[in-house]
Amino acid sequence: MSPFVHLPNQQALNHHTPLKIMRFLTIFITLTIPISAQVYSPSNGNGNRDGNANGDGNNTANGSNNGASTTVERKNTSASVYGNELPFVDPTQETITIMGHTFGLGDNRIGGMFESYLADSPNTSEDALEYRATIDSILKAVSPYTKNITVSQKIRDGFSFLPRAASYSGDGRICDSLSNAIYAAMLSKGTVKNSKQYIADLEKEKKRIIAKAEWMRRSGSTALSSNTKLRIGLPKRQNGDAKQAPLHTESYRIQEMQRRILEIETLKKTHQGKSELNMLQARIEYQALLAQLFIQRRFEHVIIGTRFYNLIFQDGSSKMHLKKDSDVNKFFTEGLGVEPTVTGLDSAANEAMRKAKSLVKGFQNHLEYNELHSASKRLTEAYAIGEFLPVLQTVPAPERRIVLEYVRSGNDLIKAMDVRDYTQAKIILEALKKRSSDFDSTKAEGAIAAFTRASNGHIRSAQLALLNGDQESFQEELKKATQVWPTNPKLDEIDKQLDSLLEDSDMVKTLVDDFDRLLSEDNFREIFDRRFEFVPVVKDDTSRKDAIEQIVRNITRIDGTISLAEVSSKNGNNFAAWEALAELRDEFPKDPELLQRLEKLSSKVADFTVALNRAREFEDNDLNPQTGSALSWYMQAKSIYPSSEHAQEGIDRLSKRIMPDELGQEPAESSSENPFDEDMPVK
Amino acid sequence: MPRRSSSNSKKKNQLALYTLAILFAIIALSIGKSFLNQQAQHFTGLNEMSLADLKESGTSLSGNEYRISGEIADRMILANNRGLLVSIKSETAKGEAGLIPLHIPPRVNQINLERGHNYTFKVEVNREGLPVAQDIKAD
Numbered sequence: 001m002s003p004f005v006h007l008p009n010q011q012a013l014n015h016h017t018p019l020k021i022m023r024f025l026t027i028f029i030t031l032t033i034p035i036s037a038q039v040y041s042p043s044n045g046n047g048n049r050d051g052n053a054n055g056d057g058n059n060t061a062n063g064s065n066n067g068a069s070t071t072v073e074r075k076n077t078s079a080s081v082y083g084n085e086l087p088f089v090d091p092t093q094e095t096i097t098i099m100g101h102t103f104g105l106g107d108n109r110i111g112g113m114f115e116s117y118l119a120d121s122p123n124t125s126e127d128a129l130e131y132r133a134t135i136d137s138i139l140k141a142v143s144p145y146t147k148n149i150t151v152s153q154k155i156r157d158g159f160s161f162l163p164r165a166a167s168y169s170g171d172g173r174i175c176d177s178l179s180n181a182i183y184a185a186m187l188s189k190g191t192v193k194n195s196k197q198y199i200a201d202l203e204k205e206k207k208r209i210i211a212k213a214e215w216m217r218r219s220g221s222t223a224l225s226s227n228t229k230l231r232i233g234l235p236k237r238q239n240g241d242a243k244q245a246p247l248h249t250e251s252y253r254i255q256e257m258q259r260r261i262l263e264i265e266t267l268k269k270t271h272q273g274k275s276e277l278n279m280l281q282a283r284i285e286y287q288a289l290l291a292q293l294f295i296q297r298r299f300e301h302v303i304i305g306t307r308f309y310n311l312i313f314q315d316g317s318s319k320m321h322l323k324k325d326s327d328v329n330k331f332f333t334e335g336l337g338v339e340p341t342v343t344g345l346d347s348a349a350n351e352a353m354r355k356a357k358s359l360v361k362g363f364q365n366h367l368e369y370n371e372l373h374s375a376s377k378r379l380t381e382a383y384a385i386g387e388f389l390p391v392l393q394t395v396p397a398p399e400r401r402i403v404l405e406y407v408r409s410g411n412d413l414i415k416a417m418d419v420r421d422y423t424q425a426k427i428i429l430e431a432l433k434k435r436s437s438d439f440d441s442t443k444a445e446g447a448i449a450a451f452t453r454a455s456n457g458h459i460r461s462a463q464l465a466l467l468n469g470d471q472e473s474f475q476e477e478l479k480k481a482t483q484v485w486p487t488n489p490k491l492d493e494i495d496k497q498l499d500s501l502l503e504d505s506d507m508v509k510t511l512v513d514d515f516d517r518l519l520s521e522d523n524f525r526e527i528f529d530r531r532f533e534f535v536p537v538v539k540d541d542t543s544r545k546d547a548i549e550q551i552v553r554n555i556t557r558i559d560g561t562i563s564l565a566e567v568s569s570k571n572g573n574n575f576a577a578w579e580a581l582a583e584l585r586d587e588f589p590k591d592p593e594l595l596q597r598l599e600k601l602s603s604k605v606a607d608f609t610v611a612l613n614r615a616r617e618f619e620d621n622d623l624n625p626q627t628g629s630a631l632s633w634y635m636q637a638k639s640i641y642p643s644s645e646h647a648q649e650g651i652d653r654l655s656k657r658i659m660p661d662e663l664g665q666e667p668a669e670s671s672s673e674n675p676f677d678e679d680m681p682v683k
Numbered sequence: 684m685p686r687r688s689s690s691n692s693k694k695k696n697q698l699a700l701y702t703l704a705i706l707f708a709i710i711a712l713s714i715g716k717s718f719l720n721q722q723a724q725h726f727t728g729l730n731e732m733s734l735a736d737l738k739e740s741g742t743s744l745s746g747n748e749y750r751i752s753g754e755i756a757d758r759m760i761l762a763n764n765r766g767l768l769v770s771i772k773s774e775t776a777k778g779e780a781g782l783i784p785l786h787i788p789p790r791v792n793q794i795n796l797e798r799g800h801n802y803t804f805k806v807e808v809n810r811e812g813l814p815v816a817q818d819i820k821a822d
Contacts, residue, residue, distance in 0.1 A: 627811035627812060631813065
C-alpha cells in the first residue's frame with residue numbers, strides 16, 4: 001500500500017515540480033485507493049477461478065472487475081532489490097502487489113490490517129506525544145529554514161534527537177537506522193576528507209621534488225652534491241636560475257626523482273578515485289535507506305533523512321542512484337518523467353503527508369453527514385497512504401468504530417458474494433443501505449439479481465428436463481445452477497423432489513412385495529384394506545391388477561352380504577343372516593371377517609345349524625347313503641326356520657334320490673325335456 | 684237321639700254310594716276310551732318307528748316295517764311320477780317328537796293326503812333309511 005503506482009499508459013510528466021508531484025499523487029490516490037476493503041465488488045458470478053465461464057450472463061453486473069477484487073494471488077518471480085518488493089496498486093484490476101504477491105484490495109490480509117487499525121485505540125499516550133515532539137524537534141533542527149546555526153551544528157543537533165526518537169516503540173527503530181546511515185555517511189565523508197589531505201600532502205611532496213630537480217638542473221649534478229646551502233623552495237635568487245643551469249638527465253638522482261614524481265602522481269590518482277568511490281557508495285547506501293523508508297510510508301523519516309542528506313552531502317547533487325527499470329526509478333522516470341532525486345523524494349513525502357491530512361479531514365466531514373461509504377473510503381485512502389502518520393494515529397476511537405462496523409459489513413457482503421451466497425448477500429446489502437446514506441448498492445444488487453435469475457433459470461430447465469426424463473440435461477442444468485448460486489433455496493426443492501422420487505421408487509418395490517406376500521398368504525382382507533396403496537403400483541401389471549380387482553370385487557360382495565346379514569340380525573332374523581353368510585362361506589372359506597360373523601351368529605342359531613350340519617353329513621355319506629336321516633335333519637331345520645333355503649335345497653337334492661316305487665327300484669327316467677316335470681311342493 | 688243317628692248314618696251311606704258310583708263311572712269311561720282307542724289305532728301289529736333311530740342311522744332300520752302316525756306337516760310331489768315326499772309331525776308313545784320323512788309311492792297314494800290332517804302309515808324303511816309308505820289310514 002505504497003503510493004507507488006504502476007500506470008503504464010500514463011504520459012510521462014516533463015518537469016519535476018512540486019505542482020506536478022501533487023497532481024501526480026492526487027491522480028494515483030484517486031485511481032488506486034478508493035477500491036478499498038469495504039467497497040463491494042462482486043466477483044465473477046460463475047465462480048470459476050479456472051476461467052470456466054458458464055456463459056449465462058454472469059459478467060453482466062461486474063463491469064470491468066473480473067472477480068479479482070477479493071482473492072487474487074499471483075506469484076512473480078522477479079527478485080530485484082527495487083523490483084517487485086515495492087507495492088504496486090493496479091486500479092484496473094483493483095489489486096496491489098507486495099513482495100511479488102498480488103492481492104485484491106478487498107483481500108482479508110489487506111483489509112485485516114485496516115480493520116486492525118480501526119479496532120485500535122488512538123495513539124495519544126504520553127510517549128507518543130513525546131515522540132511526535134521529538135520528531136518535530138529533529139525536523140526543526142535540520143530544517144533549511146533554521147538560521148544562524150552552522151551545518152555541522154545542525155547535524156549535531158538533529159542527530160542528538162534521533163536516539164530519543166528511536167526509543168519509542170512506534171518508531172520501529174527507524175531513527176536508529178537513520179542514525180547509523182548518517183553516521184556511516186559522516187565517516188565516509190571524514191575518510192574522504194583525510195584522503196584529500198593525503199593527496200594534498202602528496203602534491204606538496206611532488207612539488208618539492210620537482211623544485212629540487214629544477215634546482216639540480218640549474219646547478220648541475222656536482223653542485224647539487226657540493227652546494228649544501230641550496231634549499232628546495234628557496235627563492236631563485238638564492239639558489240640561482242635553474243633555467244640557466246645545465247640539465248644532467250643522465251644523473252641517477254634525477255632519474256630517481258622523476259620516478260618518485262610518477263609514483264606520487266599515481267598514488268594521488270588512486271586516492272582520488274577511492275575518495276570518489278567512497279562518496280558514491282555512501283550516497284547510494286543513504287539513498288537506499290531513504291527509498292526504503294519511502295516504501296514503508298515513513299514519510300516523516302524520509303523528510304528527516306533528506307534534510308540530513310542535504311546537510312551531509314553539500315555538493316548540490318541529489319540525483320538518486322537507482323537501478324534502471326526498478327520500481328522506484330519508474331516512479332520518477334515514468335510517473336514524473338524526471339530523473340529520481342532526493343529532493344523529489346522529499347517533496348513526494350511532504351505531499352503524501354498533506355494528502356493524508358486532507359483525506360482524514362474529508363473522512364470526518366463524511367462521517368458528520370452519515371456518509372459512511374465515502375467516509376470509509378477516505379479513511380482507507382488515508383490509511384493506505386500513511387498509516388504511521390500522526391493524523392491517522394490520532395483518529396478518535398468512536399469514529400473508527402463506526403467505520404469498522406461498516407467495513408465489517410462490507411467485508412461480509414464481499415464474502416457472501418464471493419461464496420455466491422446471494423441470500424445472505426441480499427440481507428447484508430439491505431442493512432448496508434439502511435446504515436449508510438451514500439452506499440451505492442446498484443452494482444451488488446445487479447449482480448445478485450443477475451446471478452439469482454441465472455440460477456433459477458437453470459433450475460427451471462433442470463425441472464423440465466426431469467419431467468421429460470432427460471437425465472443428462474437435468475444433471476447439466478443442475479450443475480450450472482449450483483455453480484452460479486450454490487445456496488439457492490430452490491436447489492433444496494430439487495433435492496426434495498429427487499428424494500421423493502427415490503422414496504417413491506422404494507415404496508413401489510415395497511408395496512409390490514407386500515402385495516405378493518399377502519397374496520401368497522391368502523390375506524385378501526389386508527390387500528383389500530390397502531387397495532388404495534396397491535392399485536396405483538400394480539396398474540401396469542396385468543396379473544396383479546386382475547388379482548386385486550377380483551379381491552376387491554369379492555370382498556365388496558362379502559361385506560355387502562355381511563351388511564345385509566347385520567340388518568337381518570337386527571330385525572331378529574338371525575337364521576336369515578346366518579344363511580346369507582353361510583352361502584358365502586362355501587365360496588370364500590378363508591375370509592376371516594365372514595367366518596367371524598358366522599361364528600358369532602352360530603351361537604344364536606345353534607339348533608338350526610346343528611340340524612343342517614347333521615343333514616349335510618348324512619347327505620354326503622356316499623359309502624352309506626342315509627337319505628332318510630338326512631331328510632329327517634333337513635326337515636327339522638326347516639321346521640326351525642321354515643324359510644331356510646339351505647334346508648329346502650337339501651330336501652330338493654335328496655328328493656331326487658328317491659326311487660319311484662318299490663324299494664331299491666331305479667328311479668324313472670327323468671323327463672328333462674319337460675321343464676315342469678320337477679319335484680314340487682304341494683300346497 | 685236314635686233318629687238323629689239313623690239320619691247321619693244314612694247320609695254317610697249315601698255319600699259312599701255316590702263315591703263308588705263315580706269311581707265305577709270313571710273306570711267304565713277309561714275302559715271305554717281305551718277300547719275305543721284300541722279300535723281307532725291302525726296297524727297296531729306294527730311297532731312305532733323310533734324317531735331317534737331314524738335320525739341317528741336310518742339305514743339301521745332298513746327292511747323293517749313300522750307304523751307312523753302323525754300330522755302331515757309338508758308334502759312334495761316327486762317328479763317323474765315317483766309319488767310324494769311328505770313330512771310327518773309325529774309324537775311317539777315314548778315322547779319323541781319330530782318330523783319324519785316319508786316317501787309315498789304312487790301305488791300307495793290312493794287317498795287324498797292333506798297337510799294338517801292325521802294319518803297312520805304302514806312303512807318299510809328302504810336301503811337308504813328312508814321310510815316308504817306301504818299303506819295309509821286316515822285317523
